[in-house]
Amino acid sequence: xxxxxxxxxxxxxxxxxxxxxxxxxxxxxxxxxxxxxxxxxxxxxxxxxxxxxxxxxxxxxxxxxxxxxxxxxxxxxxxxxxxxxxxxxxxxxxxxxxxxxxxxxx
Amino acid sequence: xxxxxxxxxxxxxxxxxxxxxxxxxxxxxxxxxxxxxxxxxxxxxxxxxxxxxxxxxxxxxxxxxxxxxxxxxxxxxxxxxxxxxxxxxxxxxxxxxxxxxxxxxxxxxxxxxxxxxxxxxxxxxxxxxxxxxxxxxxxx
Numbered sequence: 614x615x616x617x618x619x620x621x622x623x624x625x626x627x628x629x630x631x632x633x634x635x636x637x638x639x640x641x642x643x644x645x646x647x648x649x650x651x652x653x654x655x656x657x658x659x660x661x662x663x664x665x666x667x668x669x670x671x672x673x674x675x676x677x678x679x680x681x682x683x684x685x686x687x688x689x690x691x692x693x694x695x696x697x698x699x700x701x702x703x704x705x706x707x708x709x710x711x712x713x714x715x716x717x718x719x
Numbered sequence: 720x721x722x723x724x725x726x727x728x729x730x731x732x733x734x735x736x737x738x739x740x741x742x743x744x745x746x747x748x749x750x751x752x753x754x755x756x757x758x759x760x761x762x763x764x765x766x767x768x769x770x771x772x773x774x775x776x777x778x779x780x781x782x783x784x785x786x787x788x789x790x791x792x793x794x795x796x797x798x799x800x801x802x803x804x805x806x807x808x809x810x811x812x813x814x815x816x817x818x819x820x821x822x823x824x825x826x827x828x829x830x831x832x833x834x835x836x837x838x839x840x841x842x843x844x845x846x847x848x849x850x851x852x853x854x855x856x857x858x859x
Contacts (some may be wrong), residue, residue, distance in 0.1 A: 710851040
């Protein structure tokens with residue numbers, strides 16, 4: 614089964630739940646799935662942000678990362694991150710492309 | 720590393736310059752690929768064909784009382800040129816193809832060096848030849 618990296622650039626609870634539903638379903642089926650929050654998507658990484666989809670994805674086994682640059686731009690320190698979310702370099706996208714992951718920017 | 724051994728990545732961009740943070744993120748991704756010595760192929764579609772438009776001009780900011788030099792306005796065409804140079808510096812390449820019909824619609828034929836005109840058929844070929852592809856979509 615391929616590995617999947619989803620990129621979410623929009624903040625808050627998504628109006629279109631397709632991306633989070635697909636990512637969760639793939640993880641439950643046994644795929645290795647990562648969600649990377651970039652740009653305003655990083656706002657959902659704050660502890661207390663209204664983003665229940667992230668908790669559902671984490672429960673499904675999806676690794677959730679947030680772009681360090683986007684966090685810095687928005688003044689979100691690592692201490693303010695939601696439990697289970699790790700900061701990451703955007704370079705991970707290129708590394709995973711080179712490793713053959715399916716990368717989907719929603 | 721031989722040319723054949725270099726990793727090849729394809730990217731599709733659609734956003735026009737000065738409008739979306741996605742362009743900044745796309746350039747950061749191209750920078751990461753360039754630093755890894757990849758052969759990078761970019762297919763610019765719709766508004767993205769204006770990213771390497773040669774007639775972009777920096778400007779002073781009268782509202783804030785800043786001169787041209789003080790404003791130091793970044794221009795996407797300069798960033799595209801820098802990415803092309805960076806890819807070569809690291810032993811890779813960056814081949815930028817503008818969708819021809821999108822160019823004609825926008826009068827964007829004057830581009831910086833290193834940019835060529837093509838069609839969606841070129842993107843098909845890029846995807847076919849690449850180790851992997853990332854499509855960066857626009858959102859309404």
